[in-house]
Amino acid sequence: MSTATKSPNPEPAHHYIVRRTVEACVLAKEAAGAAAEGIATGSAALLNSLRERERELDTLDMEIDSAVTNAITEVAPAEARELLACMKFMIGLERIGDLLLSFASSAQAAAGRLDPEDTRELTQMATILEKMLTDCAAAFSERQIAKAVDVLRADAEMDRLRNLIFMRHIDNPEDVHRQASLQVIFMTQSLERAGDHAKNLAEEVCHFVSGHTVRHVLMGYDKPVEQMFIDYLRRRDQHH
Numbered sequence: 734m735s736t737a738t739k740s741p742n743p744e745p746a747h748h749y750i751v752r753r754t755v756e757a758c759v760l761a762k763e764a765a766g767a768a769a770e771g772i773a774t775g776s777a778a779l780l781n782s783l784r785e786r787e788r789e790l791d792t793l794d795m796e797i798d799s800a801v802t803n804a805i806t807e808v809a810p811a812e813a814r815e816l817l818a819c820m821k822f823m824i825g826l827e828r829i830g831d832l833l834l835s836f837a838s839s840a841q842a843a844a845g846r847l848d849p850e851d852t853r854e855l856t857q858m859a860t861i862l863e864k865m866l867t868d869c870a871a872a873f874s875e876r877q878i879a880k881a882v883d884v885l886r887a888d889a890e891m892d893r894l895r896n897l898i899f900m901r902h903i904d905n906p907e908d909v910h911r912q913a914s915l916q917v918i919f920m921t922q923s924l925e926r927a928g929d930h931a932k933n934l935a936e937e938v939c940h941f942v943s944g945h946t947v948r949h950v951l952m953g954y955d956k957p958v959e960q961m962f963i964d965y966l967r968r969r970d971q972h973h
Contacts, residue, residue: 746804747812750797751874754819757793758870758934760786761826762863764833765927769859772840772852772920780837783830790830794823818941822873825930825937829866832930836923843916851898851917858894858924861887865931872938881942884935891928895921 744752764786771779801816808816836859847855865884872880898921902914911917 746800747808747816750800750804750816750819753793753797753800754822755870755874757790757797757823757826758866758873760789760793761829761833762866762870764790764830765859765863765866768833768836768840768924769856769863771837772847772859773856775844777841777844780840783833783837787830787834790827794827797823814941818873818937821937822869822934825934829862829927829930832923832927836920836927839916839919839923843913843920846913847917848911850901851913854894854898855917855920855924858891858921858928861891861894862924862927862931865928865935869931869934869938872935873941876938876942878939878942881935881938884931888928888932891925895925 764783767779767782767786770776771783797819801820805813805816865887868880868883868887871877872884898917902911902917
């Protein structure tokens with residue numbers, strides 16, 4: 734009788750793709766954290782680290798795109814929907830990586846010339862983005878609608894901070910001379926657009942888990958989007 738040890742069953746392709754997608758979320762979250770700490774402390778090393786993270790996200794994007802193409806015809810419909818969600822996630826995460834790299838480039842160009850208000854609010858925006866991506870990873874991997882709703886809610890705070898910075902540098906009602914305004918505006922836009930992509934990821938989770946898009950389900954209701962979606966889920970659960 735053979736005494737050879739049997740190798741463990743290989744990980745199913747769709748499980749591998751989902752796992753790698755969650756890892757990409759974590760990588761993007763770490764990049765946002767590095768951006769927050771980098772701008773808060775002026776650390777060139779942290780800002781420079783965003784280039785390598787952007788490359789890793791690009792590599793993961795290509796890997797998952799290829800893996801989904803090969804696997805999607807071999808799985809059941811429910812798993813195929815999951816794989817398509819992975820592909821959409823990676824598109825958004827790759828763009829977030831690009832935007833954080835753009836943020837880092839502007840931050841380095843403005844080194845030593847940022848006003849304390851700008852440093853504080855840009856740090857807040859990057860920290861919110863880090864939390865949004867943390868919640869996206871949990872929402873996707875654990876099918877947590879509540880986490881997706883947290884991301885939708887956080888996007889409003891990103892917009893509020895963007896408006897404060899833009900008002901200070903573009904409207905400038907006090908007519909105060911401000912340093913590095915162009916770089917500050919570029920950094921703000923990069924973080925705000927990254928937040929929009931994170932919001933799109935949360936909406937994809939809502940669609941994937943519930944089978945409906947937030948806008949389609951809640952069209953015509955005059956409520957905040959997150960409250961509308963919670964109300965929909967409650968109504969759905971009452972009928973099951």
